[in-house]
Amino acid sequence: xxxxxxxxxxxxxxxxxxxxxxxxxxxxxxxxxxxxxxxxxxxxxxxxxxxxxxxxxxxxxxxxxxxxxxxxxxxxxxxxxxx
Amino acid sequence: xxxxxxxxxxxxxxxxxxxxxxxxxxxxxxxxxxxxxxxxxxxxxxxxxxxxxxxxxxxxxxxxxxxxxxxxxxxxxxxxxxxxxxxxxxxxxxxxxxxxxxxxxxxxxxxxxxxxxxxxxxxxxxxxxxxxxxxxxxxxxxxxxxxxxxxxxxxxxxxxxxxxxxxxxxxxxxxxxxxxxxxxxxxxxxxxxxxxxxxxxxxxxxxxxxxxxxxxxxxxxxxxxxxxxxxxxxxxxxxxxxxxxxxxxxxxxxxxxxxxxxxxxxxxxxxxxxxxxxxxxxxxxxxxxxxxxxxxxxxxxxxxxxxxxxxxxxxxxxxxxxxxxxxxxxxxxxxxxxxxxxxxxxxxxxxxxxxxxxxxxxxxxxxxxxxxxxxxxxxxxxxxxxxxxxxxxxxxxxxxxxxxxxxxxxxxxxxxxxxxxxxxxxxxxxxxxxxxxxxxxxxxxxxxxxxxxxxxxxxxxxxxxxxxxxxxxxxxxxxxxxxxxxxxxxxxxxxxxxxxxxxxxxxxxxxxxxxxxxxxxxxxxxxxxxxxxxxxxxxxxxxxxxxxxxxxxxxxxxxxxxxxxxxxxxxxxxxxxxxxxxxxxxxxxxxxxxxxxxxxxxxxxxxxxxxxxxxxxxxxxxxxxxxxxxxxxxxxxxxxxxxxxxxxxxxxxxxxxxxxxxxxxxxxxxxxxxxxxxxxxxxxxxxxxxxxxxxxxxxxxxxxxxxxxxxxxxxxxxxxxxxxxxxxxxxxxxxxxxxxxxxxxxxxxxxxxxxxxxxxxxxxxxxxxxxxxxxxxxxxxxxxxxxxxxxxxxxxxxxxxxxxxxxxxxxxxxxxxxxxxxxxxxxxxxxxxxx
Ligand code: SF4
Numbered sequence: 001x002x003x004x005x006x007x008x009x010x011x012x013x014x015x016x017x018x019x020x021x022x023x024x025x026x027x028x029x030x031x032x033x034x035x036x037x038x039x040x041x042x043x044x045x046x047x048x049x050x051x052x053x054x055x056x057x058x059x060x061x062x063x064x065x066x067x068x069x070x071x072x073x074x075x076x077x078x079x080x081x082x083x
Numbered sequence: 084x085x086x087x088x089x090x091x092x093x094x095x096x097x098x099x100x101x102x103x104x105x106x107x108x109x110x111x112x113x114x115x116x117x118x119x120x121x122x123x124x125x126x127x128x129x130x131x132x133x134x135x136x137x138x139x140x141x142x143x144x145x146x147x148x149x150x151x152x153x154x155x156x157x158x159x160x161x162x163x164x165x166x167x168x169x170x171x172x173x174x175x176x177x178x179x180x181x182x183x184x185x186x187x188x189x190x191x192x193x194x195x196x197x198x199x200x201x202x203x204x205x206x207x208x209x210x211x212x213x214x215x216x217x218x219x220x221x222x223x224x225x226x227x228x229x230x231x232x233x234x235x236x237x238x239x240x241x242x243x244x245x246x247x248x249x250x251x252x253x254x255x256x257x258x259x260x261x262x263x264x265x266x267x268x269x270x271x272x273x274x275x276x277x278x279x280x281x282x283x284x285x286x287x288x289x290x291x292x293x294x295x296x297x298x299x300x301x302x303x304x305x306x307x308x309x310x311x312x313x314x315x316x317x318x319x320x321x322x323x324x325x326x327x328x329x330x331x332x333x334x335x336x337x338x339x340x341x342x343x344x345x346x347x348x349x350x351x352x353x354x355x356x357x358x359x360x361x362x363x364x365x366x367x368x369x370x371x372x373x374x375x376x377x378x379x380x381x382x383x384x385x386x387x388x389x390x391x392x393x394x395x396x397x398x399x400x401x402x403x404x405x406x407x408x409x410x411x412x413x414x415x416x417x418x419x420x421x422x423x424x425x426x427x428x429x430x431x432x433x434x435x436x437x438x439x440x441x442x443x444x445x446x447x448x449x450x451x452x453x454x455x456x457x458x459x460x461x462x463x464x465x466x467x468x469x470x471x472x473x474x475x476x477x478x479x480x481x482x483x484x485x486x487x488x489x490x491x492x493x494x495x496x497x498x499x500x501x502x503x504x505x506x507x508x509x510x511x512x513x514x515x516x517x518x519x520x521x522x523x524x525x526x527x528x529x530x531x532x533x534x535x536x537x538x539x540x541x542x543x544x545x546x547x548x549x550x551x552x553x554x555x556x557x558x559x560x561x562x563x564x565x566x567x568x569x570x571x572x573x574x575x576x577x578x579x580x581x582x583x584x585x586x587x588x589x590x591x592x593x594x595x596x597x598x599x600x601x602x603x604x605x606x607x608x609x610x611x612x613x614x615x616x617x618x619x620x621x622x623x624x625x626x627x628x629x630x631x632x633x634x635x636x637x638x639x640x641x642x643x644x645x646x647x648x649x650x651x652x653x654x655x656x657x658x659x660x661x662x663x664x665x666x667x668x669x670x671x672x673x674x675x676x677x678x679x680x681x682x683x684x685x686x687x688x689x690x691x692x693x694x695x696x697x698x699x700x701x702x703x704x705x706x707x708x709x710x711x712x713x714x715x716x717x718x719x720x721x722x723x724x725x726x727x728x729x730x731x732x733x734x735x736x737x738x739x740x741x742x743x744x745x746x747x748x749x750x751x752x753x754x755x756x757x758x759x760x761x762x763x764x765x766x767x768x769x770x771x772x773x774x775x776x777x778x779x780x781x782x783x784x785x786x787x788x789x790x791x792x793x794x795x796x797x798x799x800x801x802x803x804x805x806x807x808x809x810x811x812x813x814x815x816x817x818x819x820x821x822x823x824x825x826x827x828x829x830x831x832x833x834x835x836x837x838x839x840x841x842x843x844x845x846x847x848x849x850x851x852x853x854x855x856x857x858x859x860x861x862x863x864x865x866x867x868x869x870x871x872x873x874x875x876x877x878x879x880x881x882x883x884x885x886x887x888x889x890x891x892x893x894x895x896x897x898x899x900x901x902x903x904x905x906x907x908x909x910x911x912x913x914x915x916x917x918x
Contacts, residue, residue, distance in 0.1 A: 003093045005101035007108060007171060009321055012328070031098040035109045036325060039101035041094055048826040051177055055830075058174075064325075064346065065310075065318040068176040069101045070160035072093050072150075074129075077157050080184070 014062020142498030144626025185823030190642025275470025298491025306463020505625015692723030
């Protein structure tokens with residue numbers, strides 16, 4: 001389990017569509033919407049999966065920026081060590 | 084805590100952090116929750132101990148809080164208390180910890196035996212290195228050794244390296260002087276900015292801070308893809324735009340259409356090198372339309388003209404560069420007006436390919452007296468055979484209009500490496516420099532350094548050493564017999580690489596490489612030393628906004644990896660000066676168990692009282708980054724100057740009797756400026772701005788008349804394309820760190836050549852086709868990419884330099900700016916053939 005949170009900025013005109021698309025994506029919880037910005041939490045199996053989702057968001061129409069706020073990866077760290 | 088509770092706890096923490104950062108970025112909250120109160124933060128409910136640190140990647144210098152458990156990094160978050168990023172990181176933040184744990188970390192010293200690198204003990208490696216120094220210094224003198232460092236050195240490491248070379252080696256070498264052959268890879272990214280700062284203001288580094296972004300309404304980005312290279316800053320620009328979309332304008336000037344161009348209100352695509360003409364046209368527009376600030380010009384500026392036809396550094400030892408390349412001669416304002424009058428819209432349009440209307444529209448925005456204008460640039464300007472000039476030309480615009488050193492107004496040179504400013508520039512790890520903007524050529528400066536270092540002044544070599552390109556050419560020419568590289572990968576990043584790799588293999592040269600992973604440079608090394616990286620040691624970086632950020636050792640380094648300071652110290656211990664003393668006794672006379680504070684205090688003493696004042700050690704440890712000059716109110720508190728009489732007029736002063744200056748040269752924010760104005764009642768200073776460091780110019784900034792001159796190599800019939808090199812979002816520099824992150828390696832495993840769609844169609848090249856790119860130096864095959872994130876202009880191809888299996892630097896040209904000595908990686912001529 002890897003948990004991370006992000007802030008996403010979109011252009012005001014695309015905001016509703018962006019919220020809609022992100023709302024439909026799996027493993028994402030939208031926790032705040034304001035001024036064409038979204039705060040989201042991702043719960044993924046790995047960092048890689050989180051990055052893939054972040055990149056997908058980045059490529060949506062109207063997205064201006066995707067920024068990382070926090071990243072918790074203790075379980076992944078342990079798994080990698082065991083391998 | 085049970086598994087579910089733990090999961091919910093992490094999720095709710097992550098959520099509240101994100102909400103808080105969102106509110107800060109909307110301007111609804113001033114600062115995020117201080118989740119780590121002070122240094123050595125509490126262990127949280129998850130058993131994670133949090134400490135502050137700085138991102139290891141780019142020059143934005145974002146604060147990062149690093150969470151550890153059992154000696155390993157297990158979580159990170161953007162530091163809400165760091166003003167550079169206010170709680171946000173870019174996507175690269177996901178990989179910060181992973182760079183520590185790549186599978187092929189170097190963990191033991193290696194020595195080359197019978198052509199192969201084999202494991203050795205530290206004693207074997209260090210004894211061998213010391214023996215080589217001794218032998219070469221005694222036989223050939225201090226000119227025969229060199230050190231190539233980095234803008235990724237911590238401030239402490241850079242300082243220890245400067246002392247090793249400039250203060251220490253003179254006690255061993257036959258000529259009795261230290262070696263100035265120490266240059267950082269920052270020569271390849273920042274030197275042009277440094278040269279122009281010094282020549283314009285007599286003081287390095289910007290006047291403003293990132294906070295300008297929130298005060299400005301007009302942004303000019305010059306050849307800088309900030310959206311991908313400085314993402315957190317670009318998002319601050321976007322926030323400003325979102326808050327006031329009708330008013331705020333972004334103007335992007337470049338040779339390729341990038342994500343910045345996409346967000347821009349106006350995009351000016353110009354032919355390579357013609358930025359020189361465009362900037363001169365803006366100055367001409369300002370003058371023709373009388374938009375300059377007359378009082379500011381009268382009070383604060385001096386006009387000069389530069390030497391022209393200054394060469395390109397293509398011949399060894401700069402044989403094609405006139406001795407007077409850096410000369411500047413005083414002229415009148417009228418003469419300057421006449422000079423720029425050549426750059427009409429029509430002439431500039433013809434040269435640059437930018438339509439006249441677009442040029443006019445941009446000129447109108449940059450010169451509008453009612454607009455607050457910020458200009459940003461980085462490698463597009465600095466890696467330029469006229470890089471110093473083009474930096475000057477942007478200063479000219481801001482100086483003529485008085486749009487400088489005020490909140491929301493100013494020219495701002497960005498950096499690529501995390502401590503290009505803090506270490507390379509402020510410590511002065513360059514061939515011509517000493518700490519705090521001082522230079523080896525000036526006797527007074529050598530005296531100051533010798534006094535602080537407690538060595539005889541004769542030990543400091545007055546002769547400027549060999550700058551980067553000439554340093555590597557001197558390996559080929561046989562002058563340099565020993566090279567120590569630290570935290571950098573020159574046998575991947577040097578232009579015209581084949582020449583230098585061949586020299587490393589064939590010449591009589593002993594190469595020591597200190598690094599964390601195997602690289603193209605370790606492949607040519609005689610000894611490889613495994614280093615501790617980032618939070619595996621105490622450190623401090625200085626970012627582009629003059630902000631000093633300190634961190635403690637947070638994680639353990641693997642195997643026998645040790646810090647570079649330890650490595651140099653151990654070598655210095657083995658260099659015997661006489662029966663009683665070693666070089667270490669002289670230059671590292673610190674308490675070995677607690678040397679960081681002593682070293683900081685010593686280094687800091689260079690900076691006090693001259694407007695470069697660094698903060699005391701306890702402050703950099705406690706605070707989440709403070710900007711210099713960090714000035715004390717009274718002599719009694721600290722420092723050499725007393726500011727009690729002007730203190731009441733200064734904004735942002737702190738209760739502890741210090742101020743961290745946000746806008747240098749401005750009497751409202753900078754006590755040095757306020758004091759200077761008070762002491763000079765005979766002069767007037769428009770808007771309370773004074774360039775108090777420019778003592779050689781009667782405290783005026785220089786406006787320089789320099790023309791457009793063509794690049795060192797241009798496309799012709801045989802090599803009809805421009806080649807431009809740079810970074811991609813996923814990888815940083817030569818990929819030493821980012822290629823160890825499986826996610827990034829999978830996302831972008833190999834370098835590709837980016838082509839313009841029309842060019843590709845004409846040559847019948849499709850996406851994924853293999854294409855041979857050749858120059859006069861060699862040829863390399865890359866898969867083609869068309870219609871990627873950035874779109875090159877017609878006739879230009881872009882190739883990133885991170886990939887060690889296909890190194891674009893085998894075809895780049897070792898041309899450089901004759902003033903800054905910085906190579907131009909953005910322009911050379913190539914041909915493109917489908918394989
Ligand atoms: S913008 Fe630069 S310093 Fe900030 S998190 Fe990204 S790579 Fe690190």
